[in-house]
Amino acid sequence: MRHGGQLLVECLLALGATKSFGVPGESYLAVLDALHDTKGRLDFVLCRNEGGAAFMASAFGKLTGTPGIAFVTRGPGATNASIGVHTARQDSSPMLLFVGQVGTDMRGREAFQEVDYRAVFGTLAKWAVEIDDVARLPEIVGRAWSTAVSGRPGPVVIALPEDMLTTRTDAAPLKGPPRLFEPAPSPEAVDAARALLAGAERPLILLGGTNWSDAGRAAFQAFAEGSDIPAVAAFRYQDRFDNHSPVYAGEAGVGMPPHVRRLMASADVILAVNVRFGEMTTDGYTLLDVPEPRQALIHVHPSDAEIGKIYVPALGIHAGPNAFAAAMAPVAGNWSGWRAEARAGYEKSFEAPAQPGPVDMVAVTAWLRQHLPEDAILTNGAGNFTVWPNKFVRYGPKARLLAPQSGAMGYGLPAAIAAKVAHPRRTVVCFAGDGDFQMTASELGTAMQAGAQPIVLILNNGLYGTIRAHQERQYPERVSGTTLENPDFPALARAYGFHGERVEATADFAAAFGRALASPTGAVLDLAISPEALTPRQTLTEMRAAALAARGGDA
Numbered sequence: 001m002r003h004g005g006q007l008l009v010e011c012l013l014a015l016g017a018t019k020s021f022g023v024p025g026e027s028y029l030a031v032l033d034a035l036h037d038t039k040g041r042l043d044f045v046l047c048r049n050e051g052g053a054a055f056m057a058s059a060f061g062k063l064t065g066t067p068g069i070a071f072v073t074r075g076p077g078a079t080n081a082s083i084g085v086h087t088a089r090q091d092s093s094p095m096l097l098f099v100g101q102v103g104t105d106m107r108g109r110e111a112f113q114e115v116d117y118r119a120v121f122g123t124l125a126k127w128a129v130e131i132d133d134v135a136r137l138p139e140i141v142g143r144a145w146s147t148a149v150s151g152r153p154g155p156v157v158i159a160l161p162e163d164m165l166t167t168r169t170d171a172a173p174l175k176g177p178p179r180l181f182e183p184a185p186s187p188e189a190v191d192a193a194r195a196l197l198a199g200a201e202r203p204l205i206l207l208g209g210t211n212w213s214d215a216g217r218a219a220f221q222a223f224a225e226g227s228d229i230p231a232v233a234a235f236r237y238q239d240r241f242d243n244h245s246p247v248y249a250g251e252a253g254v255g256m257p258p259h260v261r262r263l264m265a266s267a268d269v270i271l272a273v274n275v276r277f278g279e280m281t282t283d284g285y286t287l288l289d290v291p292e293p294r295q296a297l298i299h300v301h302p303s304d305a306e307i308g309k310i311y312v313p314a315l316g317i318h319a320g321p322n323a324f325a326a327a328m329a330p331v332a333g334n335w336s337g338w339r340a341e342a343r344a345g346y347e348k349s350f351e352a353p354a355q356p357g358p359v360d361m362v363a364v365t366a367w368l369r370q371h372l373p374e375d376a377i378l379t380n381g382a383g384n385f386t387v388w389p390n391k392f393v394r395y396g397p398k399a400r401l402l403a404p405q406s407g408a409m410g411y412g413l414p415a416a417i418a419a420k421v422a423h424p425r426r427t428v429v430c431f432a433g434d435g436d437f438q439m440t441a442s443e444l445g446t447a448m449q450a451g452a453q454p455i456v457l458i459l460n461n462g463l464y465g466t467i468r469a470h471q472e473r474q475y476p477e478r479v480s481g482t483t484l485e486n487p488d489f490p491a492l493a494r495a496y497g498f499h500g501e502r503v504e505a506t507a508d509f510a511a512a513f514g515r516a517l518a519s520p521t522g523a524v525l526d527l528a529i530s531p532e533a534l535t536p537r538q539t540l541t542e543m544r545a546a547a548l549a550a551r552g553g554d555a
Helices: 004-015 026-035 050-064 076-091 117-121 134-149 162-166 187-198 214-227 258-266 321-327 336-348 361-371 384-391 412-422 434-439 441-450 465-474 489-495 506-518 540-554
Strands: 019-022 043-046 068-072 095-101 127-130 155-161 203-207 231-234 248-252 269-273 296-301 315-318 377-380 400-402 428-433 455-460 499-503 523-528
Touching: 004 026, 004 134, 004 162, 019 050, 019 412, 026 068, 026 095, 026 155, 026 162, 043 441, 050 068, 050 076, 050 095, 050 400, 050 412, 050 441, 068 076, 076 095, 076 117, 076 155, 095 117, 095 134, 095 162, 117 127, 117 155, 127 134, 134 155, 134 162, 155 162, 187 269, 187 296, 187 315, 203 214, 203 258, 214 321, 231 258, 248 258, 248 336, 258 336, 269 321, 361 384, 361 506, 377 384, 377 412, 384 428, 384 465, 400 412, 412 428, 412 434, 412 441, 412 455, 428 434, 434 441, 434 455, 441 489, 455 489, 455 506, 465 540, 489 499, 489 523, 499 506, 506 523
Parallel strands: 019 043, 019 068, 068 095, 095 155, 127 155, 203 231, 203 269, 231 248, 269 296, 296 315, 377 400, 377 428, 428 455, 455 523, 499 523
Antiparallel strands: none
């Protein structure tokens, strides 16, 4: 006999879980009790806020391909964690969120902190469920795990009524993880895709998503290079294709480079693999006509629900990315000029003028491109500053990028902590804006306690920069609610046991980063960035002047 909390933890161990993140709550004390005996096998990383814990679980799932696990308490704990669930959903990251719940004898009375989790998370998660029989706990957890990782991966929310965790049962835990094979394309589908590509004049590959294996990525790159077809990554998935490859042409995302926009608009056949067609990747659904694109679209996805969801494809193939890559042989065609033009546009996109102000991020990212380890993991939250890790860093086959498709501020630091938990010996660098960083700055305490301390680069310009940019473009000279007064970030970092220092000049960055790398307790580098340097190619003053000129012309 064991109580429900023990049964749950034993099931997770059997499924292969090794890490979990959370904030304690009285609603799931029985789970915490069971986790007392699993240190070194299934560790509980103690977080400072449920939002941070959920971000960590989402990032862990995205990085490892196995469900990131978070435990939070009912009511406020669950609603705090909802930001991570939303992020995992938009990122297609496998995740399990376990939420303490009021006892079944109090359900439906609006008891203390009671929430209907099926209703709250029903459209946010891939599946939301509540345990109502302790004996069914292995069944529900097994289904949740399989649901999180199969098809289009995503988050599952499991509500745990307190009495379900304390009730004793003789139900046996799961015996092991499921072996799930992704769907493979039929020979007819492969032949049809190859034929459509062979008849193209300007073919383009668009790729993204999770669940790529190393072998699948290598096979897909070999196909793209053997076919000499340019490849573009979907929003914030540029780490899924070797950026040094001669066919790689850039990222279709926020701040889409003009050459990428031209590629997608001019292509006559687009092979989209493992991609959900989000707003950012399609430039607001304008680069492909809805519902029937003028480009012949081959849409390959492991979830049949994604095929035809927005765009009617010329060819829809229900297949996982790795199985599809393994099945595709190179296609012969005369596209060398088209591919070379695409690659030249990508190379040219790194050219930008020197940035105004003390620290020039053009120079900083150029230095990082030369000196970061090849297996570095970079993370970021949301803001104009993300252009630097997203557009000015090259990701080789061993590097990773953890960045939220949901555009959630505060994601970068928790994601970096999760990356250090998963890979303690790898270099992990978080890019954060000063506003972005303060969304989850308290998770520095989590990093300190867990011994998972990354390097954090705070691009400090004293602004909510993205909103200021929109403000100056739409309401020039009417600044409202976008200027920040910040704390002493290096002092805050030192209070949490990190190395902390202020970088006041571009020339000082390399030495400061060297000290950050040498620090055994991570580092926070506070970079002095000018408010003028909001975008790589247009200053704040130029934005304002253009908006005022446009208003004068309208008048």
